[in-house]
Amino acid sequence: MRGIRSTRVVIDGAVGPAAIRFADDGTIAAIDRSYDGARGAGLLDVGSLVVSPGLVDCHVHINEPGRTDWEGFTTATRAAAAGGVTTLVDMPLNCIPVTTSEGALLTKRRECAGQLAVDVGFWGGVIPGNAGQLPGLARAGALGCKAFLIHSGIDEFPNATESDLRQAMPVLRGLGLPLLAHAELDLGTGAADAHAHADPRAYGAYLASRPRAWEDAAIRLLIALCRETGCAVHIVHLSSASSLPALRAAKDEGLPITVETCPHYLCFDAEAIPDGATHFKCAPPIREHENREALWRALSDGTIDLVISDHSPCTPALKLPERGDFQQAWGGIASLQLGLRAVWTEARRRGHGVAEIAAWMSERPAKLAGLAARKGRIAPGLDADLVVWDPDEAHVVDATELRFRHKISPYVGRALAGRVHLTVLRGEIAHDGVEPATSARGVTLLGRDARSTP
Numbered sequence: 059m060r061g062i063r064s065t066r067v068v069i070d071g072a073v074g075p076a077a078i079r080f081a082d083d084g085t086i087a088a089i090d091r092s093y094d095g096a097r098g099a100g101l102l103d104v105g106s107l108v109v110s111p112g113l114v115d116c117h118v119h120i121n122e123p124g125r126t127d128w129e130g131f132t133t134a135t136r137a138a139a140a141g142g143v144t145t146l147v148d149m150p151l152n153c154i155p156v157t158t159s160e161g162a163l164l165t166k167r168r169e170c171a172g173q174l175a176v177d178v179g180f181w182g183g184v185i186p187g188n189a190g191q192l193p194g195l196a197r198a199g200a201l202g203c204k205a206f207l208i209h210s211g212i213d214e215f216p217n218a219t220e221s222d223l224r225q226a227m228p229v230l231r232g233l234g235l236p237l238l239a240h241a242e243l244d245l246g247t248g249a250a251d252a253h254a255h256a257d258p259r260a261y262g263a264y265l266a267s268r269p270r271a272w273e274d275a276a277i278r279l280l281i282a283l284c285r286e287t288g289c290a291v292h293i294v295h296l297s298s299a300s301s302l303p304a305l306r307a308a309k310d311e312g313l314p315i316t317v318e319t320c321p322h323y324l325c326f327d328a329e330a331i332p333d334g335a336t337h338f339k340c341a342p343p344i345r346e347h348e349n350r351e352a353l354w355r356a357l358s359d360g361t362i363d364l365v366i367s368d369h370s371p372c373t374p375a376l377k378l379p380e381r382g383d384f385q386q387a388w389g390g391i392a393s394l395q396l397g398l399r400a401v402w403t404e405a406r407r408r409g410h411g412v413a414e415i416a417a418w419m420s421e422r423p424a425k426l427a428g429l430a431a432r433k434g435r436i437a438p439g440l441d442a443d444l445v446v447w448d449p450d451e452a453h454v455v456d457a458t459e460l461r462f463r464h465k466i467s468p469y470v471g472r473a474l475a476g477r478v479h480l481t482v483l484r485g486e487i488a489h490d491g492v493e494p495a496t497s498a499r500g501v502t503l504l505g506r507d508a509r510s511t512p
Contacts, residue, residue: 059487060100062444065093067109068416069436077101078109080442084484088438104446107479110416111436112144112443113398114423116179116201117294117318117366119390120146123169124154129371129463134394135175135500137461139489141395142445142478144176145424145433145503150183150204151215152370158183158215160194167198167502174500176483177443179427181238184218189225196233199504201427203230204238204294207276211341211389220279227289234506236290236316236426241276241301242268242342259334264384265343273298273342281308281315290314292426295368297323297342299352306361316363316426319353321400322391324365326350326468334382338468340370341389354408357418364422365401369394374464392467395460399474402449406475412449428506446480453477461494 063077075093078086079101115138121128138146148166150157157163163180170178182195184205192203205218205226218226223237230237256263277293281304284291293305296319308315322340327347331338338344356362370390378387393400402415424434432441452475457465481489488495 059102059485062102062104062109062446062482063093064104064109064446065106066412067436068111068413071413071417073108073411073413078436078442078444080485084442084486086436086438086440086442089436104479107446107448108412109436110142110412110445110447111420111434112445112481112483113142113419114145114427114429114434115143115366115369115394115397116147116423116427117368118146118148118394119152119370120148121152121371123165125152127373128152131170131173131178132175133461133463134369135173135178136494137395139175139481139483139494140461140478142398142447142481143394144443144445144481144483144488145179145429146176147179147181147201147427150181151210152212154214156183156215157181157195158185158188159191160198163195163198163200170502172498174498174502175488175494176500177503178500179429179503183215184222184226184237185216186218186222189229192226192229193233196235196505199502200235201429201503201506202236202238202292204240206240207279208240208242208244208272210240220283223283224287227283227287231287231289236292238292238294239276239280240295241280241293242272243276243279245272245275257333258383258385261328261331261333261335261338261384264339265328265345267385268341268343270298270300270345274301274304277301277304281305281313284308284313284315293317295320295323295342296353296362297345299345299349299356302352302356302361309361317361318364318366319357319362320366320368321393321397322468323353324350324357325400325404335468336377336379336382336384336387337466338391339384339387339389340368340391358410364426365397365418366423367393367397369462371462371464371466374466377466392462392464393469394462396455396467396469396474398445398447398478399476400469402476403452403474406449429503431507442482442485444482445478446482447476447478449476451475451477
């Protein structure tokens, strides 16, 4: 295949006919803004199927090494390819060792060799006392570093305090790396105590145990530290719409703050989650219907920059399906393969188009990760990473189609539009709409200049 043509190609925020020609090195050689006149040997004609830039999912917990019974590079990257994702950025937990030192990142790089169906970058981690390790993480190729402001769920990745962040953020600023932050601050045990004797199967009790106020307080602190240190800050998986005015004001002030949310916050609402359905548990939690609609408005007006999966799987037993205990079950939603379809299904109901999907799920995530020189857009000189999909074709998600390790997801049984027909990674087919390619062609993307290694 030397290129691809369609009547609907997403380029520079617009949709129209085009032919994309590939160079021998897997980049885009040229774009012909026509359809009828664009012919040639090896040019795949996909008719009216949409051709978008491959998705860039920069919030994925792959968990290898150490917890490959939860997920791993082979299964995660094959799931990504099946969902039109051509680039992942792996989080610094829940692997063992956690990625908080140069040595740990080098170990992870060795582990992923020969397994990658798509390209993969890495975030490092900020924990108490590791500010001196951050330059080493940068040397090893970290694209930025993540901190938790609340217990992470695993003891080996402790949360950072305000003092820890004051030490780390000037170092990150000097390295040119952003701080990514899980923004919840435990304001005391009152919320948890109030529900200690509530039905552990009740979703409402879990929701009340992690109130919006926890997110809002953390985000206020991060805005203040961003202003004080000049370090770029990225708020991961925003759930609380109550924080939107503060984030909007911070952006208007010119502070280097970006914000992501996730498909599950845009697709589900608390009122519809059944008691005991722990496959919906995540932190921060899925909130009420009106909160969801406020997130959509903020995505539309640019207060929220991008949408990523926060794919955070675990073994089925850790979800406690028999007990349905929201307080004790592992918090995390598996959705890596389904992000495009889930977001598109809800987006089109609200009048959004495929070009907006490309901005939210390809272009802006690539920019956050420092990969915009290669990824996230259809343009000459960038990698020929594409997803070919039908925005009108819908079907009910069946567990048997899922490529991630454990087939547990709140999207199973849900009708989603936007079938992926083809995923192209650097000019070669990574998924044909049925099966992933047999060769592992993915490379690691090291450092914000995106130099790559096989």
